[in-house]
Amino acid sequence: MVKRLLNSLNNIWSFVILFAFLIVGLLLILPLYNIFVSSFIDNETGSFTLQNYIDIIGKGYYRKAIYNSIFVGFSSMFGALLIGIPLAFFTTRFKIRGKSVISTLAILALVSPPFIGAYAWITMLGSNGWLRHGFESIGIPMPTIYGPLGMIIVFSLKLYPFVYLLTSGALSNINSSLEDAAESLGYPPFSKFIHVTLPLILPAISTGALLAFVLSLADFGTPSIIGRDFRVLSTVAYNLFTSEMGGNPGLASTVSILLILVSLIFVYMQRIIIRNKDFGSDMLNPPEIKKLTRLTTIPVHFLCYFIVFLSSMPSLVVIYNSFRKTSGPVFQSGFGLDSYRRVINDVPDAIFNSFLFSVSAVILIVLCGTLIGYVVARKPSILTGSLDSMLMIPYIVPGVVLGLGFIVSFNSKPIVLTGTAIIIILVIFIRRLPYSVRSSVSILKQINIGIEEAAASLGAGPAKTFVKITLPLMLPGVFAGAMMAFITAINELSSSIILYVGGTVTMPVRIYLSVLDGEFGTAASLSTILLVATGIAVYTIIRLTDSDERVFL
Incomplete structure (x- = not known):
């Protein structure tokens, strides 16, 4: 039955569907299955x-x-x-x-x-x-x-x-x-x-x-x-x-x-x-x-x-x-940039890691989410419908749970990822992938499929039609989904608090640890950096979507 369904689709999109199931199976279903077994x-x-x-x-x-x-x-x-x-x-x-x-x-x-x-x-x-x-x-x-x-x-x-x-x-x-x-x-x-x-x-x-x-x-x-x-x-x-x-x-x-x-x-x-x-x-x-x-x-x-x-x-x-100015958990009189100097001198790795992990995850999210969104919107079948349903799971699975699932799944051979930056990037990727998929599906619903059919009637193949015709029309939705994924990725705490080691500390983790240690100045300066990055991304989304508030849902 699966083979018959795949044969009904163009080969390139069959590959996309299979690859999407592989990603979801490895990074979502497997960790949750292992949590259940554990x-x-x-x-x-x-x-x-x-x-x-x-x-x-x-x-x-x-x-x-x-x-x-x-x-x-x-x-x-x-x-x-x-x-x-x-x-x-x-x-x-x-x-x-x-x-x-x-x-x-x-x-x-x-x-x-x-x-x-x-x-x-x-x-x-x-x-x-x-x-x-x-x-x-x-x-x-x-x-x-x-x-x-x-x-x-x-x-x-x-x-x-x-x-x-x-x-x-x-x-x-x-x-x-x-x-x-x-x-x-x-x-x-x-x-x-x-x-x-x-x-x-x-x-x-x-x-x-x-x-x-x-x-x-x-x-x-x-x-x-x-x-x-x-x-x-x-x-x-x-x-x-x-x-x-x-x-x-x-x-x-x-x-x-x-x-x-x-x-x-x-x-x-x-x-x-x-x-x-x-x-x-x-x-x-x-x-x-x-x-x-x-x-x-x-x-x-x-x-x-x-x-x-x-x-x-x-x-x-x-x-x-x-x-x-601060002294531990106590704020003192006067103002200055002392907290920012401490952050730059003591925890620059947290800032660097946050942007590196988030941008890396967003690149993967955009590449995969755009293609998956296309097959979900343009190639309706039992397979793509099931794929769309599975991609709703990250919305209801807590980050702590998925983080635990990743440790249980990737802590021994054949795939050992614990303690690396890759495991944090991948958990961010699978948690935020639905944002890109949903934004791609939404923008495709506004694009007349007749444009793609006209290109196909003129001899353009599926890949060429997508790259030359469909993708340029999708860009506003793709960028909006990317910015929304970036906002949630750079603020990710629930899963990264489980997965981080000394060299993979991110800003949210460092803020959390600073609050527990009473280092309120450090927490405030790192939080401000996060808020500024988030605000810039929100402004970008508003400009791209003509102030459409629904993109944030």
């Missing part, structure tokens, strides 16, 4: 056992971590919904001054690393935080940023842009005739929203909620930095594997399987919510953008700008702190 292996005897699962389910320590992870995931999801839905409603249905500024700041909050936000909130509301001391000096007690509350705050302010961008797109495409009909039937505004508008935008909201839940569940940096004794699955898996008392790969693999399982259950729940429901509407009449009344103008504008300012505040604080 979860049934006894750490001491190497024999088959169910004891790892019995320990995870039976011991309160691990049950508490499961509960904590789900609690933080759902709380962060609801926080993102409470912030993102009102912001989307106000900016799409009313004339808001500076809407483009709001969208840009929301996007910057989305692409900035969550562990930088966690570090920034420590400098504001930690034990020595200036904001905490400021409020307490006037008699206002502030809650600690450490623990579950701090994690939920960081995740909510980091992940609400997913809800905002998706919901904004859905609200902008609703047929206003449906809402007008409800209004003519006497529905008050709130009832109209609940009974008419909300069902139409439910797929977008549920997708945003799914992303917020899965990403908060998978994150390692934030709970590790501000969670303290509040254990979650990602930090438990990391600690089990790297314990100074001797790692336990079997238990770490079992926790990793649970992480994936929880994510899959939530994905299934999201699909149940929107399954067998008709959410479609022809946009015959686009929604009217109304003018705010005098009474609502100030509070609505204040709310919108307060939200994006609050989510941007960590980045602003980090940049500000990078120019302050």
Whole structure:
């Protein structure tokens, strides 16, 4: 059957499909398979056992971590919904001054690393935080940023842009005739929203909620930095594997399987919510953008700008702190470039490695993602459909889990990669490959296939048609996908924290270690370099896509 399917395609694209399956099989399926197998292996005897699962389910320590992870995931999801839905409603249905500024700041909050936000909130509301001391000096007690509350705050302010961008797109495409009909039937505004508008935008909201839940569940940096004794699955898996008392790969693999399982259950729940429901509407009449009344103008504008300012505040604080003089974890009076000098003198390898690994991974991502995106969009079959589905897996697999999978898979012959730069480049490559594939598929949907058919009718072969005709038309989408892959690659922490050795330290890893060591000046200067690189990439994407916010999803 497979042979018949391949024979129906041109030879060059058959090779691309086979090569794509080889890449996905080796770098994604094999590590996950080995994690699954390792979860049934006894750490001491190497024999088959169910004891790892019995320990995870039976011991309160691990049950508490499961509960904590789900609690933080759902709380962060609801926080993102409470912030993102009102912001989307106000900016799409009313004339808001500076809407483009709001969208840009929301996007910057989305692409900035969550562990930088966690570090920034420590400098504001930690034990020595200036904001905490400021409020307490006037008699206002502030809650600690450490623990579950701090994690939920960081995740909510980091992940609400997913809800905002998706919901904004859905609200902008609703047929206003449906809402007008409800209004003519006497529905008050709130009832109209609940009974008419909300069902139409439910797929977008549920997708945003799914992303917020899965990403908060998978994150390692934030709970590790501000969670303290509040254990979650990602930090438990990391600690089990790297314990100074001797790692336990079997238990770490079992926790990793649970992480994936929880994510899959939530994905299934999201699909149940929107399954067998008709959410479609022809946009015959686009929604009217109304003018705010005098009474609502100030509070609505204040709310919108307060939200994006609050989510941007960590980045602003980090940049500000990078120019302050420090002594360990204590910021002193005065400003200077001392932190940047220390970074350049002490950890230049972290900066070099981050750019080297990211650019190397992005080159591979663009080369492979463009070709895979083409066969997925232009050569529909069971094979390409399966390939497209498999490339969704990296979205729900935590970086810690994939990092563990790479160590288990490539720590012995015939392929030994642990301790090398190659293993970090490859894990970044497979984690971020879907960005390039999706952007290529999206741009190809906008290109008339008749152009390629015309070239073929004139005698041009598949390769020549692709290089001379299709690829130049795809370039905006290809570059946008490359920039999005670069943004996530250079900020990668979850997998690299598992895989790094002394010579392969990256900026995110060094920032994480600096925060744990109380070197806040070093952390701030490295974070600022990351934020500047991220900001340049975001600006490039906005210019390439004509401010199309959907590319960031």
